[in-house]
Amino acid sequence: MLPERRLFLSQTTRLLSLAALAAACPGAALARTSAYPFSLGVASGSPRDTGVVLWTRLLPEPLNPEAMTRAPLSVRWEVAEDEAFKRIVADGVATALHELAHSVHVDVTGLRPDRWYWYRFMLGDAISPVGRTRTAPAADALPARMRFAVASCQHWDFGHYAAHRHIAAAEPDLVAFLGDYIYERGQYDLKHPDAPSGRGDESITLADYRSRYAQYKSDPHLQAAHHAAPWIVTWDDHEVANDYASDRDERLDDNFLSRRAAAYQAFYEHMPIRLVPRPGEAHDFSNLRIYDRMEWGLLAQFHLLDNRQYRDYQACQRPGRGGSNVVTARCTDRLASTRSLLGAQQESWLTEGFARSRARWNLLAQQTLMAQSLHVPPAQSREDDRFWNDGWDGYPASRDRLLNGMKKHRLANPIVLSGDVHTFYAADLRQDFSRLASDDNPVVATEFCGTSITSRSRAQSITEQIVASNPHLHYGRSDRRGFLFMELTPSSSTARFQALDDVSREDSGISTLASFVVESGRAGAIRIG
Numbered sequence: 266m267l268p269e270r271r272l273f274l275s276q277t278t279r280l281l282s283l284a285a286l287a288a289a290c291p292g293a294a295l296a297r298t299s300a301y302p303f304s305l306g307v308a309s310g311s312p313r314d315t316g317v318v319l320w321t322r323l324l325p326e327p328l329n330p331e332a333m334t335r336a337p338l339s340v341r342w343e344v345a346e347d348e349a350f351k352r353i354v355a356d357g358v359a360t361a362l363h364e365l366a367h368s369v370h371v372d373v374t375g376l377r378p379d380r381w382y383w384y385r386f387m388l389g390d391a392i393s394p395v396g397r398t399r400t401a402p403a404a405d406a407l408p409a410r411m412r413f414a415v416a417s418c419q420h421w422d423f424g425h426y427a428a429h430r431h432i433a434a435a436e437p438d439l440v441a442f443l444g445d446y447i448y449e450r451g452q453y454d455l456k457h458p459d460a461p462s463g464r465g466d467e468s469i470t471l472a473d474y475r476s477r478y479a480q481y482k483s484d485p486h487l488q489a490a491h492h493a494a495p496w497i498v499t500w501d502d503h504e505v506a507n508d509y510a511s512d513r514d515e516r517l518d519d520n521f522l523s524r525r526a527a528a529y530q531a532f533y534e535h536m537p538i539r540l541v542p543r544p545g546e547a548h549d550f551s552n553l554r555i556y557d558r559m560e561w562g563l564l565a566q567f568h569l570l571d572n573r574q575y576r577d578y579q580a581c582q583r584p585g586r587g588g589s590n591v592v593t594a595r596c597t598d599r600l601a602s603t604r605s606l607l608g609a610q611q612e613s614w615l616t617e618g619f620a621r622s623r624a625r626w627n628l629l630a631q632q633t634l635m636a637q638s639l640h641v642p643p644a645q646s647r648e649d650d651r652f653w654n655d656g657w658d659g660y661p662a663s664r665d666r667l668l669n670g671m672k673k674h675r676l677a678n679p680i681v682l683s684g685d686v687h688t689f690y691a692a693d694l695r696q697d698f699s700r701l702a703s704d705d706n707p708v709v710a711t712e713f714c715g716t717s718i719t720s721r722s723r724a725q726s727i728t729e730q731i732v733a734s735n736p737h738l739h740y741g742r743s744d745r746r747g748f749l750f751m752e753l754t755p756s757s758s759t760a761r762f763q764a765l766d767d768v769s770r771e772d773s774g775i776s777t778l779a780s781f782v783v784e785s786g787r788a789g790a791i792r793i794g
């Protein structure tokens with residue numbers, strides 16, 4: 266845990282930065298205060314070749330939702346070809362509803378492929394920060410290159426978001442965020458009259474989750490990364506509750522599904538994603554489809570997965586408990602052929618996508634490490650091998666079907682992108698991890714796992730033992746925070762592991778720890794630096 270004082274200073278500094286931002290852009294008297302309404306910044310995401318989703322949430326004081334009116338508000342938005350908004354190409358008015366925390370989602374269409382745009386929102390005479398976004402290339406275009414950042418796991422209490430400042434500075438075409446955008450636990454100053462007392466620091470209600478997002482999104486560096494490029498986002502467990510699986514949390518709480526619906530609603534309210542239309546239905550967040558596909562011309566296809574909402578429960582759970590634990594190979598339930606991490610529907614959707622893909626590179630943007638990762642120290646016999654049952658190792662039949670689907674459909678250049686484990690890994694994926702690569706056990710795909718933006722990890726000495734015990738893991742670093750930076754060209758993909766010097770410093774520098782390349786037509790990571 267960080268020292269209390271640093272934690273306090275961290276929060277104060279961030280909110281002061283926000284106050285400075287607000288002072289520079291005086292806002293309208295829209296609510297019970299006259300404060301600037303765009304305190305959480307703006308965002309864009311889910312880009313298509315002719316459109317993109319724009320997002321903001323009206324909230325004058327990030328930690329005080331009561332300062333906001335309950336009335337609906339009309340928010341104007343503009344998209345321009347230039348930063349000065351001289352050439353506006355789309356505009357309109359959106360309604361921000363109290364029922365959706367005055368969030369605004371605009372699904373802009375009719376834009377030109379492969380173009381950068383600038384966007385902003387206006388309420389009264391208050392003007393939001395300007396965000397920069399872009400469309401994907403046309404479906405039949407083969408761009409010469411694409412650059413994107415991969416990030417995950419940004420626990421507020423464990424450091425500054427300097428990594429986001431560096432993501433913004435890199436001017437990527439896209440940011441892929443792979444989960445744990447918030448953590449449901451941790452300190453924050455919830456000024457809400459309905460906030461339950463005496464439950465510690467855990468988010469349970471819709472008001473809790475909204476305040477948690479508002480706290481995180483008040484950070485100027487996180488806002489800068491959103492303002493720099495469109496994002497594609499998926500979630501992991503901590504957007505809801507630690508290690509939950511489908512409708513079950515680790516405490517086996519009877520009310521978990523209503524908590525999950527609150528958390529899913531708050532996720533939607535704070536992310537630049539499309540709500541799959543359900544005609545005739547009121548907003549219902551008991552389920553929320555977020556898995557999606559996105560094409561970048563003929564260069565890349567992103568398959569964005571959700572491995573939390575539809576999964577089977579973790580195998581061999583402890584009596585009276587849900588959630589994860591470490592199991593041995595004696596836990597035969599783990600091996601059941603029917604078990605799925607994605608659920609049957611998402612698995613068939615994914616396989617159909619493999620069959621139809623025309624892209625040079627196929628990127629699976631998903632939550633957790635796919636490569637087998639046996640626990641250390643190594644067991645004396647195979648049946649004593651230990652596995653963490655929350656990740657892909659807890660669902661080997663599901664992983665096998667996925668890798669088999671890649672082989673069967675001759676999926677071009679699959680690269681799995683992962684988060685969750687707060688460790689940089691480069692790995693080769695093959696169907697039988699217990700044997701080295703061979704003609705009948707080829708490397709099917711390459712995997713790169715980013716570290717965390719801030720969240721803590723295990724000691725590096727343990728990670729070195731894990732790498733030594735799992736020969737398909739080529740590299741592992743758990744002692745540094747940062748992000749993964751990818752560059753794709755038609756002939757190769759490069760992954761750079763970008764590590765902060767010091768996560769406790771807002772002004773931390775960054776450097777490349779290691780670089781890997783994947784050549785088109787040959788799965789597997791080759792270290793180049």
Ligand SMILES: [Fe+2]
Nearest residue numbers: 418445685720
């Ligand atoms: Fe995490």
